């Protein structure tokens with residue numbers, strides 16, 4: 001009897017990657033993952049245990065050490081692999097010292113992963129986790145009006161506009177490099193590429209290491225700001241996002257396609273604050289609900305570098321379409337935005353990742 005396919009998940013210590021691994025095990029795949037530091041392996045195993053993955057499956061998890069900035073490890077990581085889900089990419093909560101600190105690992109690391117997959121001769125498809133960051137930035141102001149048409153997969157972030165922040169740049173350049181690599185260096189190979197472009201991912205963390213997207217919820221719960229800026233995020237639950245990755249991995253129609261990944265819709269930060277207040281009771285006592293005017297946030301950004309990260313998003317409600325994923329992948333979100341936010345907050349308080 002032939003064994004179930006082996007799937008590689010790059011960056012297994014990440015918030016989304018853990019849920020992808022959980023769903024792969026639940027669907028009977030064999031799983032290998034990469035980590036930068038082997039000390040992270042125990043954390044990954046604890047998270048899998050938290051998600052009720054069996055001890056037998058947890059001990060079957062294969063781990064290879066590989067850094068996106070180095071060649072070492074990637075050939076070993078793809079050996080005997082059928083599908084390669086490339087999630088690893090720097091996603092920091094702070095501004096980097098230099099944008100290349102994000103761009104180099106994101107772009108060059110993606111090429112390392114694709115080259116290793118192509119050279120392996122066994123990997124049939126790479127599913128790359130890009131982002132809405134590679135879709136919805138650097139556009140003219142009219143694109144952000146409430147009556148503008150929603151963003152679709154044909155839209156690309158325009159990095160030459162001059163106001164695209166470093167993380168958004170890193171994701172755009174990495175995805176562009178991936179498609180170019182497929183076009184120029186994979187003509188005679190059986191390797192295929194599909195790309196997922198998620199909006200902000202919320203939902204339950206499986207351990208204390210909550211990742212950057214949940215940090216925003218943590219900051220609210222800790223009351224680290226006197227108010228909330230006029231920011232609006234498209235939201236998808238991490239479990240729905242992982243589900244889309246698995247569908248894009250095997251659906252023949254996903255080849256050469258990118259898929260926007262958004263669930264029910266978007267929430268303003270003020271709405272997120274109100275949801276936390278309503279659902280978490282005393283644990284949300286420090287959550288601010290005063291809305292900060294844009295001029296104040298712009299002023300703060302002069303002194304607070306981290307505030308500069310959000311300036312391009314102030315006041316914008318970017319509508320995003322999930323029609324393509326529904327039609328081609330048969331995907332449907334299961335968790336509302338509110339459920340995703342509450343699950344994030346509940347899990348990070350449970351694991352003690354925030355001081356409330």
Ligand SMILES: NC(=O)c1ccc[n+]([C@@H]2O[C@H](COP(=O)([O-])OP(=O)(O)OC[C@H]3O[C@@H](n4cnc5c(N)ncnc54)[C@H](OP(=O)(O)O)[C@@H]3O)[C@@H](O)[C@H]2O)c1
Nearest residue numbers: 011013014015016036067068088089090131200201211213
């Ligand atoms: N969370 C969101 O809202 C969101 C939205 C859209 C797209 N995405 C994308 O989804 C993917 C996963 O995001 P996430 O939220 O799960 O982020 P995360 O929790 O911060 O995970 C990022 C992963 O990338 C790894 N990584 C970073 N730099 C690396 C390097 N130089 N070499 C090897 N591995 C490296 C990290 O490893 P360490 O543990 O060693 O740091 C970690 O495993 C990323 O590609 C991100 O851009 C996330």
